Amino acid sequence: MNEQQQTLWGFMAQQSDKLLTQTLQHIGLTFISLFIAVLIGLPLGIFITRKKQFSGTVLGIAGVLQTIPSIALLGFMIPLLGIGAKPAIVALLLYALLPIIRNTYTGITGVDSAVKEAAVAMGMNKWQVLFKAELPLAMPVILAGIRTATVINVGVATLASYIAAGGLGEFIFGGISLNNTNMILAGAIPAALLAILFDFLLSRLQHLNLKKLKTAVAALPLLLIIMSSFYFIPSAYGGKLTAGFTPEFMGRQDGNLGLQSKYGLKIHTIVISDAVMYKAAYEKQLDVISGYSTDGRLKAYGLIVLQDDKGIFPPYYAAPVVREDALNKFPELEKTLNMLSGKINDSVMTDLNYRTDYLHQSPERVAKDFLLAHTLWQPERNGKVGVVRIGSKIFGEQYILAEMYAMLIKGYTDYDVATKTGLGGTKICFDALTNNQIDFYPEYTGTGLLAILQSSKKTVDSLGGDKNKIYNYVKNVFKAKYNIKWLQPIGFNNAYALMMRQKQAKDLGVKTISNLKQYLESK
Amino acid sequence: MIKVEDLSKSFGKIKAVDHISFQVKERENLILLGTSGCGKTTTLKMLNRLIEPTSGKIFINGENILMQPPEILRRGIGYVLQNNGLFPHYTVAENIAIVPQLLRWDRKRIENRVSELLEKLHLDTTYLNAYPNELSGGQQQRVGLARALVADPPVLLMDEPFGALDNVTRSKIHAEFKALDELKRKTIIMVTHDVQEAFELGDRICLMDKGRIIQNGTPAELLFNPVNSFVKDFLKEQRLQLEFKALHLIDIWDWLPTSKKRETKLNLMSDTGLWESLEGFKFTNSEEISISHQNNEIKTVGFEQLMAAFYQYKKQQTHE
């Protein structure tokens, strides 16, 4: 865990291969889509100058396309075009269309009518008028449109990594989920530089005098094609099975690196965002994905978890972590919180998550239903003996747990409750706890071990992925170091997991990760 | 050469051109004269089908142009626009070469023709590679004219070609215009709202109002035999100057005294305009000029004699 100390330059040098690939992919993506957008937008723009009655409709549609949020647009593309290059290019080109069509239209309609009339009067046919008079004179305006489209595309292309199309987004979003600033910057800085560079070059082109512009514009298609060829399509297909892993999973020892070293798993892999991964597996775009074992989408999309028979994914058992002084201040608290202990296993948690994430039931309702079903629910006592402050991280499962704890405290003690849910990531939550902003929140053993304690590889190896050993280790160290107590585990393990579609796993006879490896190596 | 029959054009309810007919003989210079909005430009544009007529027929050399492919028709008709319409992205040379390019002339031929025209139109060859925005208004007009003349079309349509020029430049270009041999062999229809210009350059004038032709005739006919008060009023201003411009020496020949031939600085043909002849006295500073008639008859007259003949001619016109 020395990434934090490493300089940005060091990171870029070390990852120069990847950086180059991603940059080239980024340029390629930008220009392929730009090229196609020009091929579509220019004729369409010309068409609506000829048939003005269509101009409102065409510009309107292009305008609406542009307002669709990029992630949503990429999401729409998956069922139609799958994942990978195709949907990314289509989405990008849709964004690039409006400025190109609009500027072609305004450029051509803005050409001096005396010049057009002269062209006709000298006996030019309509194509000659277009190519010899209208287009050359509209070119500065059209180029301005292409310039806008290019800059938009460089920006939106970062999102292509969400659907496994590569580009600098891989570093940016990988860095965000791994909390690795150098990685974010290694993606963001080149992306920004590309935008600035292309903007500058096109602005120069736009302001060339008319004579030079002729040659420059003639060279433009060639340039576009060359730039486009930078993009060797990262094929989303090929191999027996295709895996889609999040950027975070790709970079972790307890993720893809471990899969390779401990299992020797060799699978055709693409990088994809957590947001679309489950759906893509459901749509059969992907066969194996890296998910969280209690994610509600597991149930929603009919996926099953492959057994980690060699134990490379450290356990992430959830348990409340409480400051010792809060336990002293609220003597009833520990007992009350432990009422949940052992009550929620993996499949129960998955089901609860499914209800909030997929059925969109409120965490409150899901929590209350659960407590009622397990006869743990009691009406509020409306006690006023001090206020217990509950924290939670910013995802569904934590909201549900926080609600359950709040109900238990109100029902079984005379304390009042304040909930501070949605505290960003681990770091924010833990800082709130140590700085006496909250009294407890649910944490996971694996997170405690790796993210909070930043334990060395040696320590992690010595614990051997054993559930109890890890629990005891974090419990002891937290107590000694922070005076924070880990209460009894709730029961479920929200660890990394490999998942497949139920039916496919059954058909292939794959139950464990080792099974998967055997299947991949068979024949 | 050009025959227009019962031509009309309506834009919605506006009758821009209302059942007009006229003919232009070969090498004749016809002027469409009238106030703004009377339909001059519309009439002109129908002749090369920039505007399609609502009804009526147009024949050029006996062929109905409405039956011809418009592009082909237009390449045989020179057209000078009201505000020149030069291609701002083409150099002077490229602008002039547009029609030859369309006609696929070879490069050498185009080059030769372009420099020939530049010379005739008194444009310096240094302007060949200049862009229109680097030229003065007068220079732009000349380039516009060169562009229309380059393929030597038999017919030339000009829409207020000298409209945007100051008076000094305009009279200079008028003089060049009349002297240009290329133009002498062309059938020209020219639009203007400037009466002086019409009288100076036109063989015949169509005076238009509200889409109709009020009178069609030679300048002298319009001046001395106006069909109605509209024509008379239209020509009211600077009438004397118009009269000088409308008449030629031949018109007053009979009233010029016969005399022995004497040596003079200036010898004119009898088809010279009266205005030009009077100017001749001034420019050459002579007492007398010699005028030769068709059958080699020559009269030598002084300024007073010329003026006296002019008044006699006028007196006779009003008595008729």
Ligand SMILES: Nc1ncnc2c1ncn2[C@@H]1O[C@H](COP(=O)(O)OP(=O)(O)OP(=O)(O)O)[C@@H](O)[C@H]1O
């Ligand atoms: N495209 C058009 N649509 C509608 N009305 C038109 C159009 N072109 C000309 N008109 C109308 O037709 C009439 C004649 O116009 P035209 O341009 O022929 O006049 P003009 O004699 O050339 O005038 P000017 O001396 O001002 O150039 C005017 O009333 C004008 O408003």
Ligand SMILES: [Mg+2]
């Ligand atoms: Mg006009």
